[in-house]
Amino acid sequence: xxxxxxxxxxxxxxxxxxxxxxxxxxxxxxxxxxxxxxxxxxxxxxxxxxxxxxxxxxxxxxxxxxxxxxxxxxxxxxxxxxxxxxxxxxxxxxxxxxxxxxxxxxxxxxxxxxxxxxxxxxxxxxxxxxxxxxxxxxxxxxxxxxxxxxxxxxxxxxxxxxxxxxxxxxxxxxxxxxxxxxxxxxxxxxxxxxxxxxxxxxxxxxxxxxxxxxxxxxxxxxxxxxxxxxxxxxxxxxxxxxxxxxxxxxxxxxxxxxxxxxxxxxxxxxxxxxxxxxxxxxxxxxxxxxxxxxxxx
Amino acid sequence: xxxxxxxxxxxxxxxxxxxxxxxxxxxxxxxxxxxxxxxxxxxxxxxxxxxxxxxxxxxxxxxxxxxxxxxxxxxxxxxxxxxxxxxxxxxxxxxxxxxxxxxxxxxxxxxxxxxxxxxxxxxxxxxxxxxxxxxxxxxxxxxxxxxxxxxxxxxxxxxxxxxxxxxxxxxxxxxxxxxxxxxxxxxxxxxxxxxxxxxxxxxxxxxxxxxxxxxxxxxxxxxxxxxxxxxxxxxxxxxxxxxxxxxxxxxxxxxxxxxxxxxxxxxxxxxxxxxxxxxxxxxxxxxxxxxxxxxxxxxxxxxxxxxxxxxxxx
Numbered sequence: 001x002x003x004x005x006x007x008x009x010x011x012x013x014x015x016x017x018x019x020x021x022x023x024x025x026x027x028x029x030x031x032x033x034x035x036x037x038x039x040x041x042x043x044x045x046x047x048x049x050x051x052x053x054x055x056x057x058x059x060x061x062x063x064x065x066x067x068x069x070x071x072x073x074x075x076x077x078x079x080x081x082x083x084x085x086x087x088x089x090x091x092x093x094x095x096x097x098x099x100x101x102x103x104x105x106x107x108x109x110x111x112x113x114x115x116x117x118x119x120x121x122x123x124x125x126x127x128x129x130x131x132x133x134x135x136x137x138x139x140x141x142x143x144x145x146x147x148x149x150x151x152x153x154x155x156x157x158x159x160x161x162x163x164x165x166x167x168x169x170x171x172x173x174x175x176x177x178x179x180x181x182x183x184x185x186x187x188x189x190x191x192x193x194x195x196x197x198x199x200x201x202x203x204x205x206x207x208x209x210x211x212x213x214x215x216x217x218x219x220x221x222x223x224x225x226x227x228x229x230x231x232x233x234x235x236x237x238x239x240x241x242x243x244x245x246x247x248x249x250x251x252x253x254x255x256x257x258x259x260x261x262x263x264x265x266x267x268x269x270x271x272x273x274x275x276x277x278x279x280x281x282x283x284x285x286x287x288x289x290x291x292x293x294x295x296x297x
Numbered sequence: 298x299x300x301x302x303x304x305x306x307x308x309x310x311x312x313x314x315x316x317x318x319x320x321x322x323x324x325x326x327x328x329x330x331x332x333x334x335x336x337x338x339x340x341x342x343x344x345x346x347x348x349x350x351x352x353x354x355x356x357x358x359x360x361x362x363x364x365x366x367x368x369x370x371x372x373x374x375x376x377x378x379x380x381x382x383x384x385x386x387x388x389x390x391x392x393x394x395x396x397x398x399x400x401x402x403x404x405x406x407x408x409x410x411x412x413x414x415x416x417x418x419x420x421x422x423x424x425x426x427x428x429x430x431x432x433x434x435x436x437x438x439x440x441x442x443x444x445x446x447x448x449x450x451x452x453x454x455x456x457x458x459x460x461x462x463x464x465x466x467x468x469x470x471x472x473x474x475x476x477x478x479x480x481x482x483x484x485x486x487x488x489x490x491x492x493x494x495x496x497x498x499x500x501x502x503x504x505x506x507x508x509x510x511x512x513x514x515x516x517x518x519x520x521x522x523x524x525x526x527x528x529x530x531x532x533x534x535x536x537x538x539x540x541x542x543x544x545x546x547x548x549x550x551x552x553x554x555x556x557x558x559x560x561x562x563x564x565x566x567x568x569x570x571x572x573x574x575x576x577x578x579x580x581x582x583x584x585x586x587x588x589x590x591x592x593x594x595x596x597x598x599x600x601x602x603x604x605x606x607x608x609x610x611x
Contacts, residue, residue: 132311133315135308135312136311136312136315136316137315137319139312139316139580139583139584140316140319140542140576140579140580141538141539141541141542141543141579141580141583142539142542142543143539143542143543143545143546143557144542144545144557144560144576144579147545147560147561147564148320148323148324148564148572148576149323151327151564151565152323152324152326152327154328224438228438228440231440232440232441232442232546235440235442235546235549236545236546236549236561248440251440251442251443251446254446255446255550258446258449258450259450262450262451265443265446265447265450266447266450269439269440269443269446269447272439272440272443273435273438273439273440273443274438276437276438276439276440277434277435277438280434280437280438281434284434
């Protein structure tokens, strides 16, 4: 009696394909979906920030009579020392943090994956050179490295992206290499070589697509840590210059009023936490969806 | 095993060369020099030239690097452009503060995360497990320095339990910085402990132990935890390394005079010898630490001891 039912579910599963399978498992994970939802809302706010808010009037103009108002109905997150609404500034600031996180990870992804794939695929002296350089590079604590890079290039959003991106490269090199190593000696690669495909095409068409899972998970989790690192550098004054409401610089500005106006410190940090949490939730969900065997661990 | 350790120690030499060259070039490319920082207002062009000459900044980069390396081989990290003090002495003066901070935060982190991770794994899927995991995930998602700011606002300014900075108050002034620096660390170790314990809990030898009548408490504490330790040690080692370099934010929030502050201040004043020396020293310490962690595996796991030994022969 059960046979036909089983057969149809099997067929349906087959039609969905591997990517569909992963997405299906992910969509069943409510916590990961919550993370994705928060990320989408933040992306929406970032993209349309200039439509939603008036940069001149709401973000940088000063309104002294309303300065340092505690959270109230009109200003749910209060106002800062220039009388600007904190909620609006924090929402506007989402675009800096998201852009910095995304671009930084993109930089790390491109360099890290290419170097890692070359090291893992070719092996031998090439691998040795790339991995030893990675080791040297990674042995400098990343925060110190990032501080030096930003000081060299000067404080700006773009340089912050570069600094955080460059310091995240070693992680991607190692992960990509490790996962390329697991497929390097498989027969289908030998087959591809046997029919004379060039190495570059083998790497991009046959090797990397089979190494994507750990890289995708790494991307999501790295965006989370990149946002935290970037806010830290901004807090040290090495980031987006004022009056841009980047979250780290909001915290740094709030620090001066910490004794009496704690909410200036509370809300920007809370926003960073929720954003990073969303990426972490999605990353954990993706890991479970991509590798169901690992689930329940 | 000794050969393995020696090989790893030898790796530190190219690391020193690479890192010092990297920092040297970076500091050279940075806009401005220590001269701009040191020059008094209204200094003439001639004064600037003289100052530049005094610091040796009028020489080409490679000559300066070669001089630096000659000094380094002799065991000297040079003198600061700004304070004119010995770099090594200044660094060693700040190091104990950072080490104390790192040690305290690790104590806090392990004290919370080991039991939490074990409870979580043993009661897998329970409310307690879920609560612990939410706690860990939140800890992982908070910028550490923000935790520090909140602690100052509520526990120090609000309730007045702890000083808000400096370290004149002995142990009491160490508590908030330790919690701050340890937040992410606590979260990471809790998660690692849980997943590592879950791996071990499914193993046959635990069933054997229970079957021969060992009580549950001993099974968990002796048989399971011991075998779950390796990933926990790995993560702890790398995190301790990250903490030595990453303590700069905690040190800034709590005006803690450690190496993080030292490096940021020296970068700002373009004090190349101080920056290079401090980063090279920190890198060496972190590398040694990671080596120590690797060797610690052998202590925990006799199987690895045997493998290192055979590698050493071959």
